[in-house]
Amino acid sequence: MSRFDEEIDRFGTHSVKWDMMEKIYGVPAKDGLSMWVADMDFRPPACVQDALQGMLDHGVYGYYGDNSAYLDAICWWMENRHGWTVDPKSIFSTHGLVNGTALCVDTYTAPGEGVVLFTPVYHAFARVIHAAGREVVECPLVQNGGRYEMDFDAYDAQMTGNERMVILCSPHNPGGRVWTRAELKGVAEFARRHDLILVSDEIHHDLVMPGHEHIPMALVDDNVLERLVMMTATSKTFNIAGSHIGNVIIPNESLRAPFAAKMAAMGMSANSFGLFMATAAYSPAGAEWVDELVGYLDGNRKIFDAAVNSIPGLASMDMQSTYLAWVDFEGTGMTREEFTGRVQKDARIAANLGPTFGAGGESFLRFNYATPRRRVIEAGERLQKAFGDLQ
């Protein structure tokens, strides 16, 4: 038995994933399976729990000072897990990476200017861009052999000169792509051709399935550093999203000053719980736990995909990373209301709706399989039953 097999009841804990499932999707709390929001139903590693316990035992929760151990831990992780040497002076701590994205949009673009997204993509990007009064420029990913690829000729033709920024999701949510060096170089060159700030959201970089290698954008090409903002976090990797802490890493000194000024203008400083947890997580003990986690997620992925792909008309994309299955219902010939209704009402599963990820997501649902394996097996069985007439 794996430590990840333990079924932890999350109801009544203010878990958005479980406590909001019925209200948002109409999936009954009594026997529903929550497979939407991207957090995991697992406890973080003992090193993180011990750090929090240490805070509780001490019992005084004042302002945090001296972040050298925290910065050292980030640098250690990036060097040891990603072969990327980070200058501690280039690191900013934000309240998570949605906040990091919003700060980048606010710092480097003006109202009315365009921010390029390769869609479908993580829905909060568009939400933040719209809320800031900027324009979302959707560059559609192309499906080739069941995976997403980019078409830079089409994107070049689409640019109007009003664009100021491009946000890349690397690895990609929801398509699971671990972009190759050539693809990443293509994005860097696209950013240079159109003089765009390049924000690379690498929050899923630790959750890469065996056989694939994530390459940090900062290592792709020296020329990209002048326009690059890297974003990484402990939140997905260690399942501590509620700690709301993220790393915004800015290699170019002249891009750092306006970002620092924006944070100062907003009166931002980090939350000590997040700092303690992240420092503990980025450690050899944390690394060992992540290796075990990735093996477990890979097992869940295979089980879920096999069940889904056995249903005629359903196709689960081959995930190279993340714990999110991106399932296409196009082949069923059903309307969106019908296939979504079957998943929610018949299978009693809450999954993210494809259209929220932008153009190209219309016929998809996204399922989070970072949950104990028994539930993943059960989800597969429920889907097979709900679409049993297609067998």
Ligand SMILES: Cc1ncc(COP(=O)(O)O)c(C=O)c1O
């Ligand atoms: C690509 C991406 N960026 C950011 C986030 C959320 O980041 P945070 O919780 O740090 O705001 C997610 C969560 O799913 C994500 O997939």
